[in-house]
Amino acid sequence: MLNKLENKDLKNIFLFSELSEEELNEIRSFSHLKKFDKGEILSFDSEPYSGFYCTLDGAVKLYKISSEGKEHILHIIYPYNTFAEVPIFENYGEVVKNNATYPLNAMAIEDNTVVIIIPARPLLNFLENNPKLYLKMLSTLSKRLRFLNNHIENLTLLDVKKRLSKYLLEKLKEAELNKENIEKKKGIKLKKINSIELSISKNDLSSHLGTILETLSRTFKKLQDEKIIEVDSKKITILDFQKLKEISK
Amino acid sequence: MLNKLENKDLKNIFLFSELSEEELNEIRSFSHLKKFDKGEILSFDSEPYSGFYCTLDGAVKLYKISSEGKEHILHIIYPYNTFAEVPIFENYGEVVKNNATYPLNAMAIEDNTVVIIIPARPLLNFLENNPKLYLKMLSTLSKRLRFLNNHIENLTLLDVKKRLSKYLLEKLKEAELNKENIEKKKGIKLKKINSIELSISKNDLSSHLGTILETLSRTFKKLQDEKIIEVDSKKITILDFQKLKEISK
DNA sequence: ATAGGGCTTTGACTTAAGTCAAAATTCAAT
DNA sequence: ATTGAATTTTGACTTAAGTCAAAGCCCTAT
16 A cells, blocks of 8 residues: 555656656655545645646546536546646746646545645756756657547547447557556466456546446447447457447547 | 748747747758648648648648548647647657657648748757757647647537637637737727627638537527627627626636 | 445437528629 | 629528436445
């Protein structure tokens, strides 16, 4: 159980992955951990400085909510991924004024979700002395921009069936990459992956896909009736990869 | 008419606004201009290196298009705003490999649209020698992230009437800021702004708002019937600012 | 193993927004 | 000013997806 921040935790974060032990110590000196239970909101305001976050354990959803209570999840953040960088940089210089606003809301979606909080001011100082990190940061933000562009494409140009198909294919690809990593690391050969385990509730999934639970349920059923997938609670088996790919286009 | 790139053009670009004449000369030495007519596609592939762009005259739409030909416009780019930075940074180091893909398509939407093209490799070198620009670049990308987050919020949580209302209010605000700038610059007092001139076709506007021309037309009519706005071709007069604000929430 | 709460599915119905087609308006070039 | 093309509006109709309500399922803690 994660209770104290160690250098090895920081090393897993892309931005810090190439830092020396001393440098990691420095990062640690101005960062701190915080733990949340499922459903708890990560209230950005309560922190001394606005800064950015990284999930170390559990999962966090980043979402927008309308005046009528409708929710849309833009990102699900898993361990070692950072979020809430925007307010640090968008008006740099003004950031310490404590009135920064975060574009998104954040909520833990698993018990014992641990995040590390890295305050803006010391981080900006650190970056200035280690300009090589700027490119890493630019890379992270650029990847997120591409993700959001694709997300908008999905939401505006595809119907729910296509969006769900695309999501399933992405998760399958992730699982495959993960498998290959394990194979390489352990020097073993694992059997081909043809199923995925949904890591979030179907309600959260529907919110991420820009629809509602009932419509998602019906769309799963349609794909199952067409013998393209098999749904067993959270386990989705892909029966016809080609057809799924065809639909997602 | 813009035919030759001059330092004063570069100076208007946020990223380069604080550079010396020599530094601007350097930027100019590896950049070049290109001119497009309305409807022409800015084909990123045809350029020697992938790099980023800045509009100097006219306007460019950045859009996604589906396999069925449906289009969604994510950004309209006006003079001195940059675009297409993502492929430079997302996999930095690999960028020179010439196989970078741009997340969005780009098309000129006015005749005589002039863009400046800044190739990735020399730009990255320049940044390395002028690390202060990194923060400006991070600021630009962060602002774009916030914009896209808001855009997704609008598309997923608001209906067309709300989206249009919000758009009109934003444009009104822009016009007001513009007015204030002129007043400050010229030391004169202008009368209050209560109308805006649409700078893009209604078809493009509908695509940007995530709907279609017919629905946009009907939504304009609804707002007009409710005496909230008055539509005279491209000129939109706001008759009831409060109500418009109420609707947009 | 069983009760209870949280999730998920199903059914019947509504609605916002899309489609297709035709008419009307606006714009730009003579 | 006039004409033809491009843009925009209007009307009639369809449809994907949302709403509301009820039933069913399945964890998890006793």
